[in-house]
Amino acid sequence: MALKAKTVFTDPLSNNNPITIQILGICSSLAVTTQVDKAFVMSVGLTLVTAFSNLVISMMRNQIPSKIRIIVELAVVSTLVIVTDQILRAYVYDISRQMSVFVGLIITNCIVMGRLEAFALQNPPGLSFLDGLGNGLGYSAILMIVGSIREILGKGSWWGIHFLPENYLGNGLMVLAPGAFFCLGLIIWLQRQLTKKFETA
Amino acid sequence: MSTPKGDSFVVVYATIVCLICSLLLATAASALKKPQEYNVEIDRKINVLKAFGVPITDAKGKRIKGPEVNKYFADHISEITIDGATGQEVTAAASAKQPLSLYLWKDDGVVTKYAFPVSGKGLWSTIYGYLALEGDLSTIAGITFYRHGETPGLGGEVEADWFQNGFKGKKVFADGKRTKFEVVKGRLADKYPEGNNHAVDGISGATLTGNGLNRFINADLDKYETYFKLHRGT
Numbered sequence: 266m267a268l269k270a271k272t273v274f275t276d277p278l279s280n281n282n283p284i285t286i287q288i289l290g291i292c293s294s295l296a297v298t299t300q301v302d303k304a305f306v307m308s309v310g311l312t313l314v315t316a317f318s319n320l321v322i323s324m325m326r327n328q329i330p331s332k333i334r335i336i337v338e339l340a341v342v343s344t345l346v347i348v349t350d351q352i353l354r355a356y357v358y359d360i361s362r363q364m365s366v367f368v369g370l371i372i373t374n375c376i377v378m379g380r381l382e383a384f385a386l387q388n389p390p391g392l393s394f395l396d397g398l399g400n401g402l403g404y405s406a407i408l409m410i411v412g413s414i415r416e417i418l419g420k421g422s423w424w425g426i427h428f429l430p431e432n433y434l435g436n437g438l439m440v441l442a443p444g445a446f447f448c449l450g451l452i453i454w455l456q457r458q459l460t461k462k463f464e465t466a
Numbered sequence: 467m468s469t470p471k472g473d474s475f476v477v478v479y480a481t482i483v484c485l486i487c488s489l490l491l492a493t494a495a496s497a498l499k500k501p502q503e504y505n506v507e508i509d510r511k512i513n514v515l516k517a518f519g520v521p522i523t524d525a526k527g528k529r530i531k532g533p534e535v536n537k538y539f540a541d542h543i544s545e546i547t548i549d550g551a552t553g554q555e556v557t558a559a560a561s562a563k564q565p566l567s568l569y570l571w572k573d574d575g576v577v578t579k580y581a582f583p584v585s586g587k588g589l590w591s592t593i594y595g596y597l598a599l600e601g602d603l604s605t606i607a608g609i610t611f612y613r614h615g616e617t618p619g620l621g622g623e624v625e626a627d628w629f630q631n632g633f634k635g636k637k638v639f640a641d642g643k644r645t646k647f648e649v650v651k652g653r654l655a656d657k658y659p660e661g662n663n664h665a666v667d668g669i670s671g672a673t674l675t676g677n678g679l680n681r682f683i684n685a686d687l688d689k690y691e692t693y694f695k696l697h698r699g700t
Contacts, residue, residue: 328479329479330475330476330479332476333476333479333480336480337479337480337483340483340484340487341483341487343487344487344490344491347491347494348490348491348494351494351495351498351502352494352498354498354502354505355498355501355502355505356501358502358505358506358508358509359529362509
């Protein structure tokens with residue numbers, strides 16, 4: 266049991282990472298990674314939503330009528346997302362203004378629904394919570410890496426703090442969405458080289 | 467999922483889930499209302515400050531915080547309501563035929579700048595902003611647009627500094643009459659090769675947003691004109 270809990274938690278961090286291996290949640294990881302602080306807020310939001318929706322759905326898994334399974338899942342996820350959005354608006358207003366749309370889009374993030382369907386419906390609450398946490402953190406890790414690369418190359422700063430010389434102009438490509446695409450592509454390639462996990466035709 | 471369940475169970479289940487969810491949402495919304503409203507209020511004030519040309523970021527590029535914003539407001543700005551029909555200041559909005567809000571920037575008790583809200587339809591959405599005029603009530607001191615739903619990169623550029631900076635120093639009143647302010651289609655230099663002091667560069671790809679700005683900026687200026695006429699020095 267303890268061993269299983271450990272793999273459930275650590276697998277999505279690298280070997281079964283939701284972004285680089287499962288290729289889920291690409292949309293938001295392209296959109297909110299121009300700056301590290303935005304990526305961080307999004308990471309925290311998604312991790313909490315995934316973990317808690319996994320927990321709640323797993324607790325309900327034996328009662329949910331399978332006919333309305335998806336709708337119930339959506340109701341739980343969207344409640345959590347709206348609460349998250351409200352909290353962001355109350356405490357980190359500037360960041361929430363810049364990314365409001367993407368917080369709302371956590372609802373449609375494939376990772377959340379994917380984990381609910383693939384894991385929470387079959388496993389007990391504790392394990393499901395760990396699974397959600399692990400997947401959220403796996404997503405966060407990639408977001409922070411992409412965010413760091415983009416902010417450093419694109420703006421010469423990290424978390425809003427400039428540290429490259431003033432005459433560093435910044436790479437415009439990195440600030441725009443295609444920059445994220447290249448970063449993500451390279452990370453996926455690197456990851457698959459390291460884990461030797463390939464999709465075979 | 468263990469046992470097959472009837473339709474009535476499904477309905478009851480869905481109702482309970484909905485009830486619990488809405489209860490949670492209502493609790494969260496009302497509990498967080500206060501800090502949210504405070505944030506919105508500070509954001510509104512920051513935008514007024516920006517129109518007045520106050521630097522709204524500190525040395526590190528971070529936005530200034532609530533207490534500092536309120537200090538600017540306490541030291542320099544008074545908010546008044548005027549009646550657009552008579553041009554007089556009123557104490558209560560209800561007593562005016564056409565209540566309009568106006569912000570006065572005071573240096574040592576003397577009004578040196580005026581700002582007022584402008585809003586109107588762009589292409590897709592209503593654009594909200596503040597327009598500030600110098601003490602002569604003829605020259606634009608600054609403008610800011612803070613809320614809109616225009617296309618990012620095209621009409622959304624109304625939020626960009628390069629666009630808003632173009633407004634500074636332009637005339638809305640010259641030679642004794644209101645001059646129509648104009649966001650031109652394309653570049654200013656193409657339409658007015660000899661230069662023009664009451665028009666600014668348009669945003670390429672966002673002509674319709676520009677037309678919207680033209681309409682509502684001029685309409686809002688006209689609304690305040692009765693008041694401005696009484697307070698214009700010359």
